[in-house]
Amino acid sequence: MSDTLSRPESLADYRLRAREWLAANVEPLPRRSDGTVIVPDRSQPSDAELAEARAQQLVLHAAGWAGITYPEEYGGQGLSLEHEAVWQEESAGYDVPTQIFAVSQNILGPTLVAFGTHEQKLRHVPRILDGREIWLQLLSEPSGGSDLAGLLTRADRDGASYILNGQKTWSTGAAHADFALCPARTRWDVPKHRGITMFMVDMHSPGMDIRPIRQINGGAEFCEEFLTDVTVSADRVLGEENEGWRVARGMLEIEHSWVGRSGGGGTRRPTGVAELVSLAASRQLAGDPGIQRRVAALHALARTHDLMSVRVSKGIEDGRLSAGLSGILKLGADIVWQRRAELGLDLAGAAALAWSPEDQHGEWARHYLTSRSASIAGGSDEIQRNNVGEVALGLPREPSFDRDVPFDQVPHN
Amino acid sequence: MRLDLTEDQSFFQETARRFLEVEAPVSYARRLIDDPAGFDPAVYARAAELGWLAPLAPEDFGGGSVSGRGVADLAIVAEETGRTLFPGPLLESNLAAAAIARLGSDDQKARYLSDLVSGRITAALAWSSGEDGWPGPGAGVGADAGVSAEPSTDAGWRLSGVGQLVPYGSAVDLLVVAAILPSGVVGLFLVPADSTGVTSQKMETFDLSRPLSSIELASSDLPASALLGAGHSDGSELDRLLILASVLQCAETVGAMERCFEMTVDYAKARRAFGRPIGSFQAIKHRLADMVLWLEWSKAAVEAAVDAFDAGTGEAEAASVAKSVIGEHGPLLVRSAVQVHGGIGYTWEHDVHLFLRRVEANAFLYGSTDFHRSRLAGVVGFPVPS
Numbered sequence: 001m002s003d004t005l006s007r008p009e010s011l012a013d014y015r016l017r018a019r020e021w022l023a024a025n026v027e028p029l030p031r032r033s034d035g036t037v038i039v040p041d042r043s044q045p046s047d048a049e050l051a052e053a054r055a056q057q058l059v060l061h062a063a064g065w066a067g068i069t070y071p072e073e074y075g076g077q078g079l080s081l082e083h084e085a086v087w088q089e090e091s092a093g094y095d096v097p098t099q100i101f102a103v104s105q106n107i108l109g110p111t112l113v114a115f116g117t118h119e120q121k122l123r124h125v126p127r128i129l130d131g132r133e134i135w136l137q138l139l140s141e142p143s144g145g146s147d148l149a150g151l152l153t154r155a156d157r158d159g160a161s162y163i164l165n166g167q168k169t170w171s172t173g174a175a176h177a178d179f180a181l182c183p184a185r186t187r188w189d190v191p192k193h194r195g196i197t198m199f200m201v202d203m204h205s206p207g208m209d210i211r212p213i214r215q216i217n218g219g220a221e222f223c224e225e226f227l228t229d230v231t232v233s234a235d236r237v238l239g240e241e242n243e244g245w246r247v248a249r250g251m252l253e254i255e256h257s258w259v260g261r262s263g264g265g266g267t268r269r270p271t272g273v274a275e276l277v278s279l280a281a282s283r284q285l286a287g288d289p290g291i292q293r294r295v296a297a298l299h300a301l302a303r304t305h306d307l308m309s310v311r312v313s314k315g316i317e318d319g320r321l322s323a324g325l326s327g328i329l330k331l332g333a334d335i336v337w338q339r340r341a342e343l344g345l346d347l348a349g350a351a352a353l354a355w356s357p358e359d360q361h362g363e364w365a366r367h368y369l370t371s372r373s374a375s376i377a378g379g380s381d382e383i384q385r386n387n388v389g390e391v392a393l394g395l396p397r398e399p400s401f402d403r404d405v406p407f408d409q410v411p412h413n
Numbered sequence: 414m415r416l417d418l419t420e421d422q423s424f425f426q427e428t429a430r431r432f433l434e435v436e437a438p439v440s441y442a443r444r445l446i447d448d449p450a451g452f453d454p455a456v457y458a459r460a461a462e463l464g465w466l467a468p469l470a471p472e473d474f475g476g477g478s479v480s481g482r483g484v485a486d487l488a489i490v491a492e493e494t495g496r497t498l499f500p501g502p503l504l505e506s507n508l509a510a511a512a513i514a515r516l517g518s519d520d521q522k523a524r525y526l527s528d529l530v531s532g533r534i535t536a537a538l539a540w541s542s543g544e545d546g547w548p549g550p551g552a553g554v555g556a557d558a559g560v561s562a563e564p565s566t567d568a569g570w571r572l573s574g575v576g577q578l579v580p581y582g583s584a585v586d587l588l589v590v591a592a593i594l595p596s597g598v599v600g601l602f603l604v605p606a607d608s609t610g611v612t613s614q615k616m617e618t619f620d621l622s623r624p625l626s627s628i629e630l631a632s633s634d635l636p637a638s639a640l641l642g643a644g645h646s647d648g649s650e651l652d653r654l655l656i657l658a659s660v661l662q663c664a665e666t667v668g669a670m671e672r673c674f675e676m677t678v679d680y681a682k683a684r685r686a687f688g689r690p691i692g693s694f695q696a697i698k699h700r701l702a703d704m705v706l707w708l709e710w711s712k713a714a715v716e717a718a719v720d721a722f723d724a725g726t727g728e729a730e731a732a733s734v735a736k737s738v739i740g741e742h743g744p745l746l747v748r749s750a751v752q753v754h755g756g757i758g759y760t761w762e763h764d765v766h767l768f769l770r771r772v773e774a775n776a777f778l779y780g781s782t783d784f785h786r787s788r789l790a791g792v793v794g795f796p797v798p799s
Contacts, residue, residue: 277794286795289787296789300737301710308713315416328706388705389698393678396693
């Protein structure tokens with residue numbers, strides 16, 4: 001309790017402390033000739049990279065730079081979103097393992113904090129923060145992603161355990177994850193939202209078969225999982241049995257808020273325009289007033305989106321704005337990312353269609369291709385718009401054919 | 414509305430909203446469309462009693478703000494008046510008071526400030542040649558103000574030229590005229606509207622709830638004391654005033670966007686087609702969700718610009734960021750609002766076109782969207798000619 005009595009550190013002091021610690025303890029990232037940071041792609045880390053990231057995370061956690069907004073009780077720092085933003089700004093130029101732990105620490109950890117029992121939190125949250133455990137979400141299924149509550153993976157009670165069978169897909173970083181939050185259907189004779197339970201599943205369990213999916217950008221950081229008689233102990237339910245939809249909704253709100261706030265970890269969604277200015281210069285377009293205005297417009301929007309995310313996140317947090325507004329955080333971040341990628345492709349022009357192997361212009365082709373996932377992954381933009389419309393604005397839902405029908409009577413893929 | 418208003422500011426905001434709902438709802442603006450002045454002095458005087466002309470003026474002249482942050486307080490007023498398209502030279506008179514408070518001599522302050530704050534006189538700004546809605550890049554040396562000033566034989570000034578797009582220009586008592594001095598710098602002149610050689614022409618306007626006039630100065634002779642801020646010769650003060658104007662205008666635009674959006678949501682819930690509210694159709698719902706995003710972006714941009722102005726750092730950039738974001742998404746929002754309203758939205762009787770007109774017009778005034786994006790080119794790292 002002594003902490004609450006001592007005077008809180010100001011944001012400026014916090015920034016200074018972060019800056020000094022980073023300079024003394026972490027390698028800076030390499031930079032291009034124009035000064036912009038080259039962020040390494042660790043979306044598919046090797047075993048060695050993974051081990052190094054975990055070791056680094058242990059050090060970060062011990063020094064108090066992990067779990068900045070998490071409760072102190074579970075290994076966090078108990079600080080504000082502003083502190084987290086300061087840390088992200090200060091650490092952006094350093095080789096900290098943000099990307100590998102991003103989903104685990106920004107979506108799964110906060111979901112456990114929100115819905116777990118004290119024992120569940122004590123057991124996992126500190127390990128999530130220091131990197132010993134990496135968590136992911138197993139949400140989408142081949143039969144449908146947007147209609148999340150229509151999931152077909154089944155969990156059948158067997159004494160003190162549940163037996164899970166089914167297939168999940170589009171899970172980020174499943175190849176190196178330790179645990180997952182995995183909703184599965186425990187009742188089939190009730191409407192779809194009322195028969196789902198959220199399980200904490202060990203990704204190393206027998207019967208869990210993980211395969212990478214090759215994406216349009218050539219990468220394979222997403223996986224599909226085949227679950228065959230995966231056994232999960234009954235005390236590994238998060239929330240109550242058949243109450244899993246509530247947990248899933250909470251997790252999605254946490255995700256949208258985070259993606260909107262940070263662009264999804266800072267490494268995955270660059271929003272700065274310095275690279276575009278360099279690109280324009282390299283294509284002899286830097287003096288074109290029309291090009292200048294397009295880049296300036298993107299700068300204005302990206303900066304404004306960051307400010308809006310803080311405003312709306314805080315408004316939701318203190319109950320002055322509807323939680324349904326979390327959808328616009330992701331929607332806006334998607335638009336900024338895609339607009340940047342499209343402008344990059346435009347400016348690169350021919351150089352993004354064909355490039356020599358040592359040339360950097362291939363970056364813009366890949367960046368563009370990757371950006372197409374923004375409006376699909378993590379809840380499509382259409383689903384975000386539904387949520388904003390229905391939850392924040394109170395517009396009526398479209399009539400649906402499955403809402404009040406027992407799930408076993410609903411036609412599905 | 415901001416989420417971080419102080420208690421005093423909240424009271425100020427609530428008072429403003431109640432006053433406007435009772436005294437000056439949109440139907441009031443509509444009634445004044447063909448009025449020669451374009452506003453009702455009695456209502457304007459009551460607005461002045463609420464302190465709406467005080468935030469940027471010193472206390473010695475009846476000024477003062479509820480929070481000590483004049484721009485933030487005035488932005489509250491601008492947002493609320495935007496919601497009902499409140500007619501009257503309110504922002505313009507505030508800007509004139511700000512200019513006089515900052516640059517004026519003791520005599521100029523004594524002559525105008527108390528009357529501006531109390532609403533006894535009104536003012537408008539004649540500073541645009543029409544191009545870009547701004548006197549010129551940087552508004553300093555080489556600016557294109559449309560009016561030029563030459564020393565007159567009796568040690569005063571002789572102004573000639575035309576100032577375009579002057580809100581309420583045919584109804585106000587005092588004109589703040591931007592004119593190019595012999596040095597090439599733009600100077601600001603305090604010109605009583607009844608000065609010799611000053612004529613105004615009320616224009617046909619796209620925005621029906623805010624009249625615009627063209628002000629002609631035909632060798633208008635003014636005393637030396639008409640020049641405001643004689644000691645400031647680099648044009649930076651005019652630039653500062655223009656930035657302030659665009660920030661407050663953005664706040665007004667956001668108020669208009671917000672009200673227009675609320676009307677649209679209400680309509681989408683009430684209007685039925687195919688046996689259900691049209692807001693239940695995704696084609697409409699998704700449009701409305703996009704409108705929420707555009708509105709929240711716009712609010713955040715205004716907040717940042719207001720804060721930058723009150724803090725005195727980065728205000729030029731923040732204002733241009735706001736004009737860029739709001740100049741793009743304001744028009745998108747009001748166009749969508751008309752579309753969701755369907756046929757009724759295309760009728761003269763429905764209010765939505767009044768908001769459409771205001772928001773589209775504001776995207777041009779005080780610097781067009783393109784103009785402000787060009788101003789940001791240097792900030793994002795492009796080489797800009799000095």
